[in-house]
Amino acid sequence: MEEIRISVRTLVEYVFRSGSIDSRFRSTSTLLEGTRAHQKIQKTYKEGDQKEVYLRAEIPFEGLYYVIDGRCDGLLFYGEQVTIDEIKSFSHPINELEDDGYPVHWAQAKMYAYMYAKDHQLTEIDVQLTYVQVDTEEKKHIKQKYSAEDLETFVFDVIKSYAPFASWQAKHSSKRNETSKELRFPFPSYRDGQRKLAGAVYKTIAERKNLFAKAPTGIGKTISTLFPAIKAISERHTDRIFYLTAKTITRTTAEEAFAQMHSCGLCMKNVTITAKDKVCFKEETNCQKEYCEFANGYYDRINGAILDILMNENEMTRNVIEAYARKHTVCPFEFSIDLAYAADAIICDYNYIFDPQVSLKRLYEEQKKSTAILVDEAHNLVDRGREMFSASINKDMFLQLKREFKELNRPVYEIAHKINAWFIALKKENKTEFVLEKLEEPLSELLELFVSEAEKVLAAGSNPTLLDAYFQVQSFLKILNLLDENYIIYGEKNKNDIMVKLFCIDPSNLLKQMGKGFRSKVFFSATLEPMSYYQDILGGEAEDYKLSVKSPFSKEQSEVYVKPLSTRYNDREQTAGEIASLIHSLTRNQQGNYLIFFPSYQYMMTVYEQFGQLNEEAKLLLQSTGMTEAQKEEFLAEFKPDLQQTLVGFAVLGGIFSEGIDLKGDRLNGVVVVGVGLPQLCFERNLIKDHFFKKNKNGYDYAYVIPGMNKVLQAGGRLIRSETDQGTIVLVDDRFLQRKYQALMPEEWLTYTII
Numbered sequence: 001m002e003e004i005r006i007s008v009r010t011l012v013e014y015v016f017r018s019g020s021i022d023s024r025f026r027s028t029s030t031l032l033e034g035t036r037a038h039q040k041i042q043k044t045y046k047e048g049d050q051k052e053v054y055l056r057a058e059i060p061f062e063g064l065y066y067v068i069d070g071r072c073d074g075l076l077f078y079g080e081q082v083t084i085d086e087i088k089s090f091s092h093p094i095n096e097l098e099d100d101g102y103p104v105h106w107a108q109a110k111m112y113a114y115m116y117a118k119d120h121q122l123t124e125i126d127v128q129l130t131y132v133q134v135d136t137e138e139k140k141h142i143k144q145k146y147s148a149e150d151l152e153t154f155v156f157d158v159i160k161s162y163a164p165f166a167s168w169q170a171k172h173s174s175k176r177n178e179t180s181k182e183l184r185f186p187f188p189s190y191r192d193g194q195r196k197l198a199g200a201v202y203k204t205i206a207e208r209k210n211l212f213a214k215a216p217t218g219i220g221k222t223i224s225t226l227f228p229a230i231k232a233i234s235e236r237h238t239d240r241i242f243y244l245t246a247k248t249i250t251r252t253t254a255e256e257a258f259a260q261m262h263s264c265g266l267c268m269k270n271v272t273i274t275a276k277d278k279v280c281f282k283e284e285t286n287c288q289k290e291y292c293e294f295a296n297g298y299y300d301r302i303n304g305a306i307l308d309i310l311m312n313e314n315e316m317t318r319n320v321i322e323a324y325a326r327k328h329t330v331c332p333f334e335f336s337i338d339l340a341y342a343a344d345a346i347i348c349d350y351n352y353i354f355d356p357q358v359s360l361k362r363l364y365e366e367q368k369k370s371t372a373i374l375v376d377e378a379h380n381l382v383d384r385g386r387e388m389f390s391a392s393i394n395k396d397m398f399l400q401l402k403r404e405f406k407e408l409n410r411p412v413y414e415i416a417h418k419i420n421a422w423f424i425a426l427k428k429e430n431k432t433e434f435v436l437e438k439l440e441e442p443l444s445e446l447l448e449l450f451v452s453e454a455e456k457v458l459a460a461g462s463n464p465t466l467l468d469a470y471f472q473v474q475s476f477l478k479i480l481n482l483l484d485e486n487y488i489i490y491g492e493k494n495k496n497d498i499m500v501k502l503f504c505i506d507p508s509n510l511l512k513q514m515g516k517g518f519r520s521k522v523f524f525s526a527t528l529e530p531m532s533y534y535q536d537i538l539g540g541e542a543e544d545y546k547l548s549v550k551s552p553f554s555k556e557q558s559e560v561y562v563k564p565l566s567t568r569y570n571d572r573e574q575t576a577g578e579i580a581s582l583i584h585s586l587t588r589n590q591q592g593n594y595l596i597f598f599p600s601y602q603y604m605m606t607v608y609e610q611f612g613q614l615n616e617e618a619k620l621l622l623q624s625t626g627m628t629e630a631q632k633e634e635f636l637a638e639f640k641p642d643l644q645q646t647l648v649g650f651a652v653l654g655g656i657f658s659e660g661i662d663l664k665g666d667r668l669n670g671v672v673v674v675g676v677g678l679p680q681l682c683f684e685r686n687l688i689k690d691h692f693f694k695k696n697k698n699g700y701d702y703a704y705v706i707p708g709m710n711k712v713l714q715a716g717g718r719l720i721r722s723e724t725d726q727g728t729i730v731l732v733d734d735r736f737l738q739r740k741y742q743a744l745m746p747e748e749w750l751t752y753t754i755i
Contacts, residue, residue: 001065002170006162007364008055008070008111010341015161016104017299037089037132038073041139050075055115061159064166072112076128083126083143084113090131092455094138101129101142107158114151123148135448165303168311169342172269176344179267181234185227186260187220191723192552194224197524200547202228205372205520206237210544212378212535216551216746217526217717218725222250222257225374225522226345230266232372233344238519239370241345242353246380248629249660254347254376255317262314271316271340273348276333279322287331288462294331302338305330310342350381354514355388356482357475368517377659378523379710382537385507391479392501393447395423397469404465411453412466419446426491427498433683436489436500444480447473476502482510488687503684505691512539527713529744533706536697551748553720558727560752564734567675572603579674579732580610582755583648586730587618592669593639593647597658597715599675601625607674608650621649623657632656641666653677659714664721670728671719676735677708701740709744716749730755 042051056069074085086109090097109127117125124147131140146154190198197215201224204211215221222243229241243254251272258270277285282292289296305328313320316339325332340346341362351358353373363371375381401416422443454470457463479502483489486506492499504510515521528534531546563582565575587594598604608622621635635657638647651657654677679685685703693699712731719727729749735741742750 001060001063002174003065003067004166004170005067005069006166007366008068008108009364010362011068011158011162012104012107012111013362014165014303015158016107017302037134037137038087040137041085041087041130041132042074045074045076048077053116055112055119057115057118057155059155059159061156062163062167064163064170066159066166068111068115070108070112072109072116073130075116081126082116082120082122083128084109084116085128085130086112087130087132089134091134092459093452094131094133094136094140096459097131097140101131105129106144107154110146110151110154111158113146114148114155117148117151125151135452165307165342168307172267172310175267176269177234177236179265180230183227183230183234183261183264183266186223186264191219193219193549194552197221197224197547197549198228200545201225201374201522202232204522204545205229205232206235208519210521210540211523211547212528212531212538212540212544213522213524213547213549214528214531215524215526215547215549216553217714218721219526219549219552221524221526222253222376223260225376225524226254226257227261229372229374229522230261230268233268238372239344240367241372241374243345243347243374243376244350244353245347245376246350246384247377247656247660249632249656250376251347253660253662255315258345259315267314268344269310269314269316269342270345270347271321271336271343272318273336273340273346273352274318274321274333275349279318279332279336281322281326281332286462291462292331294325294329295334298330298334301328301330302335304328305335306338306342309339316343350375350384351388353518354381354385354511356510356514357388357478359514365517369519371518373515373518373521375521375523377525378538379525379527379534379714381511381523382507382534382707385511385538386504389479389482389504389507389510390502391472391476392499393472393476394497394499395420395427396497397472398423400465401469409453409457412450412457415446415450415453419443419450422446423498423500426500427493430491430493432493434491435687436491439480439489439500444477447477451477479504484509486510488691490683490687492683503687505688506537508537508539510539512541515539526717527710529713530706533702537702551746553723553725553748555748555751557720557723557725558729558748560749561728561730561755562736562752563730563732563755564737565732567599567603567733569680572606576603576606577610580607580614582730582732583607583611583672584614586670586672586728587615587646587648590669590728591646593643593649593663593667594670594672595649595651595657595663595668595715595718596672597651597653597674599653599677600680601652603674604650604652611648615646615648618646618648621647623649623651623655627656636661636663639663639667653715654711658711658718661718662721663718665725668719668727670730671716672730672732673712673715674732675712676705676733676741677711677715678704679707705740706744709741713744713746 045051051074052071053075054071059066072084073087076083076085086105088105109129113125113127124145126143126145128141128143197213200211232238245251255272281294286292287295305324309316309324321336322332325335340360352360398416398420402413402420405412450473454466457466486504486509488503488505490501490503523538565578567575583596612620621638689699689703692702716729719729
């Protein structure tokens with residue numbers, strides 16, 4: 001008989017979904033807050049009571065064998081009477097609770113009650129819901145008595161509701177395991193280095209380890225990591241794969257890899273999560289039921305939508321999800337999130353695993369243990385990690401609220417007035433840029449009071465200004481709880497405004513914490529160099545595996561030149577003309593398609609205009625700020641092989657065209673990289689530099705050189721994408737001749753010619 005293993009929480013959340021998704025501002029407590037609230041309640045238990053009691057039931061039903069388990073929060077004893085205590089924490093006011101509690105919470109408690117009563121042959125048992133407000137610690141107890149017979153009827157009704165999904169899941173798992181075992185590498189042969197990378201990924205997952213892998217651009221990293229992860233599923237080493245990316249274009253590459261393997265017989269369910277603002281069907285992203293029919297009654301329709309798409313689709317890309325979302329009138333974003341818990345592979349942004357405010361919180365520890373994480377272009381996770389664990393607030397936001405709510409709502413007005421006054425005092429006391437040793441207690445108290453009053457107003461209706469401020473303050477308060485020696489609190493004045501930021505300088509500990517519990521994590525990139533730096537700042541440990549794959553491409557495939565001009569900020573006006581002449585000479589002597597990368601838009605525009613005067617024959621393309629996906633595709637589509645006219649694309653280092661794009665063959669004949677990519681000198685980067693110097697590390701390299709050269713390597717990596725590609729790379733900057741920068745260059749670039 002096929003065995004279905006499922007936690008109590010997962011089971012009841014599937015069966016007892018109901019209502020709409022219109023109260024997104026009433027955020028539930030964070031995992032940390034919830035844990036603290038649970039522990040405070042459990043400390044009040046009397047001697048002899050038990051907490052975190054593991055319970056399990058094995059139930060045959062319609063040809064399947066259900067193994068259901070979980071931990072109940074409390075087991076309370078009053079003489080001969082036993083009470084199951086289920087603790088639920090929440091952040092909105094206690095008077096907003098339903099008088100009788102919520103069905104999903106009763107369901108969870110009753111499941112535990114059934115298990116305990118059956119194990120101990122009880123004829124009846126008490127069930128208690130304990131609700132606790134995380135800020136005020138107010139409590140509400142709701143208690144009911146159930147007979148063992150009633151509980152058994154309830155449990156079988158729950159299983160009956162879940163059975164259609166369980167039946168599909170059992171059949172699919174069998175087919176998935178069979179087809180993944182039979183799957184062969186979906187190309188005629190491995191490229192040099194591919195087999196080595198694939199083997200390392202499989203070994204890492206099989207041995208429950210982590211891997212940092214530097215694999216050159218063009219080797220086929222996506223298939224080289226996904227294929228062995230799927231083979232690990234066939235051997236029952238893992239059940240789920242997360243493929244994490246920073247950019248839409250690399251998500252597409254992962255989707256194409258799955259499509260290729262599906263065409264070879266694989267039966268797996270992969271889902272792509274797209275940001276809410278991009279997939280929202282409404283003009284305004286407003287999840288209130290009065291405004292959005294896709295949010296109203298969402299949970300009443302979602303189970304049918306999930307079964308429909310899972311039974312009919314393998315590749316649940318954005319377009320597919322949107323089609324089924326319209327068919328079932330469900331929110332496409334929330335639909336994709338719910339599908340993530342049912343799918344075999346999830347393609348999504350880093351933040352769904354690592355961001356404490358966005359992550360998929362319904363992934364329980366048991367599920368994590370059988371989940372492998374593949375982190376594509378892992379070099380991007382450094383700054384993204386800093387961004388995830390940082391938060392800021394500014395004076396103007398509260399000044400605007402003060403003005404807007406003066407006549408609308410007195411409590412919100414008064415709190416906004418006090419916070420605005422706090423900023424005014426701070427502004428008077430400090431210079432343009434400054435560091436704070438700590439935040440005074442009154443500010444956090446005012447912010448918490450603001451959240452409480454904002455929730456009351458938002459409960460009565462949406463207000464865009466207040467809603468944005470509410471989320472920003474919530475984020476700030478959550479990050480405030482994470483502050484440690486890896487943070488700096490700093491402020492900046494900008495005219496009449498002033499901003500205070502909780503800046504996570506070193507995200508390593510928090511990335512490690514958010515990744516804890518997963519079976520394996522594989523961090524890979526073409527530019528994971530120096531390896532020690534990335535292992536340090538991404539939360540790696542000494543026992544993690546490391547792999548560096550040599551480029552499969554020969555030195556003869558690219559001609560590398562260095563033009564030793566100064567591209568430092570103060571010298572750019574003087575050298576712009578020489579760079580325009582250099583590009584003109586290159587493109588005139590060798591007709592083809594070229595990409596020219598610059599350290600800033602301003603520098604790019606200066607050279608672009610001068611080059612246009614020198615060369616009127618070439619077709620010019622220019623990256624603009626805020627390009628849409630369609631505009632990006634149009635830009636790249638211009639790079640066609642065998643054009644009769646030279647094509648020159650001007651782009652920005654570290655931008656949308658400097659990594660993750662694949663222009664093979666004669667679609668790209670040359671790349672010019674202007675500058676060593678150093679981030680602009682600024683207060684925040686200098687804080688990073690000083691922080692790591694204090695830790696006896698090279699702070700300047702950590703803050704400037706390594707991130708800068710990473711952009712250079714990514715941009716240069718656009719040129720050679722296959723064994724047959726040929727082309728020219730020109731590196732423009734005198735610093736490329738310095739040992740510090742050459743130490744970060746790939747071996748095949750070191751046989752350069754100075755021009």
